Amino acid sequence: MEIVGTHTVNIHPFEVDFKNRITLPLIVNHLLNTAGIHANERGFGIQRLNKENHTWVLSRLAMELKNRPKCDETLRIRTWIENVMRSFTLRNFQFETGEGEVIGYARSIWAMIDTATRHPVSLIGQGIEEYIHQKDCPIEKPGKIIIPEQSAQSSFVVAYSDLDINKHLNSAKYVEHIIDALPIEVMERESPFRFEIEYIEECHYEERIDTYWTQPTPDEYVVALSKGSEKMACKCKITFK
Amino acid sequence: MEIVGTHTVNIHPFEVDFKNRITLPLIVNHLLNTAGIHANERGFGIQRLNKENHTWVLSRLAMELKNRPKCDETLRIRTWIENVMRSFTLRNFQFETGEGEVIGYARSIWAMIDTATRHPVSLIGQGIEEYIHQKDCPIEKPGKIIIPEQSAQSSFVVAYSDLDINKHLNSAKYVEHIIDALPIEVMERESPFRFEIEYIEECHYEERIDTYWTQPTPDEYVVALSKGSEKMACKCKITFK
Numbered sequence: 001m002e003i004v005g006t007h008t009v010n011i012h013p014f015e016v017d018f019k020n021r022i023t024l025p026l027i028v029n030h031l032l033n034t035a036g037i038h039a040n041e042r043g044f045g046i047q048r049l050n051k052e053n054h055t056w057v058l059s060r061l062a063m064e065l066k067n068r069p070k071c072d073e074t075l076r077i078r079t080w081i082e083n084v085m086r087s088f089t090l091r092n093f094q095f096e097t098g099e100g101e102v103i104g105y106a107r108s109i110w111a112m113i114d115t116a117t118r119h120p121v122s123l124i125g126q127g128i129e130e131y132i133h134q135k136d137c138p139i140e141k142p143g144k145i146i147i148p149e150q151s152a153q154s155s156f157v158v159a160y161s162d163l164d165i166n167k168h169l170n171s172a173k174y175v176e177h178i179i180d181a182l183p184i185e186v187m188e189r190e191s192p193f194r195f196e197i198e199y200i201e202e203c204h205y206e207e208r209i210d211t212y213w214t215q216p217t218p219d220e221y222v223v224a225l226s227k228g229s230e231k232m233a234c235k236c237k238i239t240f241k
Numbered sequence: 242m243e244i245v246g247t248h249t250v251n252i253h254p255f256e257v258d259f260k261n262r263i264t265l266p267l268i269v270n271h272l273l274n275t276a277g278i279h280a281n282e283r284g285f286g287i288q289r290l291n292k293e294n295h296t297w298v299l300s301r302l303a304m305e306l307k308n309r310p311k312c313d314e315t316l317r318i319r320t321w322i323e324n325v326m327r328s329f330t331l332r333n334f335q336f337e338t339g340e341g342e343v344i345g346y347a348r349s350i351w352a353m354i355d356t357a358t359r360h361p362v363s364l365i366g367q368g369i370e371e372y373i374h375q376k377d378c379p380i381e382k383p384g385k386i387i388i389p390e391q392s393a394q395s396s397f398v399v400a401y402s403d404l405d406i407n408k409h410l411n412s413a414k415y416v417e418h419i420i421d422a423l424p425i426e427v428m429e430r431e432s433p434f435r436f437e438i439e440y441i442e443e444c445h446y447e448e449r450i451d452t453y454w455t456q457p458t459p460d461e462y463v464v465a466l467s468k469g470s471e472k473m474a475c476k477c478k479i480t481f482k
Contacts, residue, residue, distance in 0.1 A: 012274040013287060017401065018408040025402065033253040046254065047313070071406070072288070159421035160258065160428055161266065165312070167259040180400035184446065187401055205425065 005038030021068035025176040060142035065104035074098030080133040092137040145235040152210035169203035181211035201233040246279030262309035270413040301383035306345035315339030321374040333378040386476040393451035410444035422452035442474040
């Protein structure tokens with residue numbers, strides 16, 4: 001089994017926005033599938049974990065892209081494990097066009113939890129270490145996202161279509177709700193961008209989630225999802241270059 | 242070029258619901274991509290139409306499936322043109338597993354419109370006729386859906402992620418909003434089903450759409466989307482067998 005996993009997707013008409021570019025939630029979706037396939041093929045994916053009542057939880061993700069690819073283009077995503085610690089593993093990604101031009105990178109931090117207790121499980125001795133790979137991923141790690149104090153501007157209720165197999169708001173759907181909370185102009189920008197997200201709380205079916213956003217500088221948007229005024233569920237930052 | 246088009250998709254973890262089955266909106270999404278690829282490859286897809294300021298509009302769709310495939314399974318969709326009239330073309334679909342077992346069929350009715358005037362364009366002489374194919378599609382055509390009188394139970398506002406390339410609510414996202422309007426138990430049912438949808442009005446960015454549903458019989462759900470109390474935007478019926 002190769003140390004680096006590769007997943008290739010052709011971008012179809014129903015995966016692009018009105019700018020003819022693949023949407024950000026779908027890029028995250030493809031990235032998560034790339035991670036899932038890589039882990040399954042190497043024996044530490046949810047196919048094995050489900051039997052052991054464990055699951056992977058995405059904690060943080062940072063992604064930098066020159067731009068979002070267009071309809072009828074090909075997006076190739078490569079992934080590898082950078083490191084494994086007791087509580088976290090670092091997984092990196094490289095994005096390429098169908099012709100092999102590198103158009104971006106991503107870094108992600110994952111934990112494994114027990115599906116019954118929701119407590120973390122040690123990642124040592126799970127067969128992940130042998131896939132650690134030293135490959136350059138020239139973007140900054142996901143950092144701490146500072147949310148300016150503010151009141152909620154909108155809200156949504158977690159619906160059936162938002163749910164993953166564990167019946168929680170799925171990681172790509174957080175991104176969809178974040179993007180939908182922002183003014184549409186944000187997704188009309190064509191310059192290179194960095195997208196960073198920190199997952200804090202699981203969101204359940206029919207929970208009401210408040211959304212907030214601010215624009216601290218002209219090229220920077222910060223979005224928060226929270227349960228009521230106190231309990232932060234997710235923080236996100238998008239920066240254009 | 243073969244007369245029947247084939248599109249094969251592998252079902253990934255982020256495409257299934259909490260029952261581990263591919264969601265209905267995603268089946269519709271894959272079906273629409275299958276149609277789009279078939280038409281593009283044969284010279285009457287949106288790649289050509291966009292240059293002529295024309296576009297395809299899905300009017301009605303009926304689909305019958307034994308069940309929704311699961312994660313890690315393969316869904317193969319075949320499509321062909323049944324007939325072409327002046328204002329409409331009939332396009333059919335067959336659904337198969339990766340092993341070639343037929344698990345369902347769909348029938349759809351499409352019009353072509355001028356993107357500026359939104360008026361229908363004649364389909365005669367567009368190069369579609371030569372792809373008419375006589376192949377069995379043993380399900381009933383999409384029929385008229387009767388909506389019982391009722392008041393709206395919920396509503397949504399058309400967001401960025403709902404939009405297609407023409408900046409209208411995308412055909413698969415209608416289905417997502419319909420499913421989300423229904424009680425979650427509907428999607429837990431495991432029996433064969435028929436899904437039928439009638440697209441009536443285009444929905445635009447930031448429009449508020451009301452949703453209604455009723456259950457005329459234990460195995461039948463009817464959903465309507467409307468703009469206010471008068472203007473119906475979409476009707477849908479799901480029947481379990």
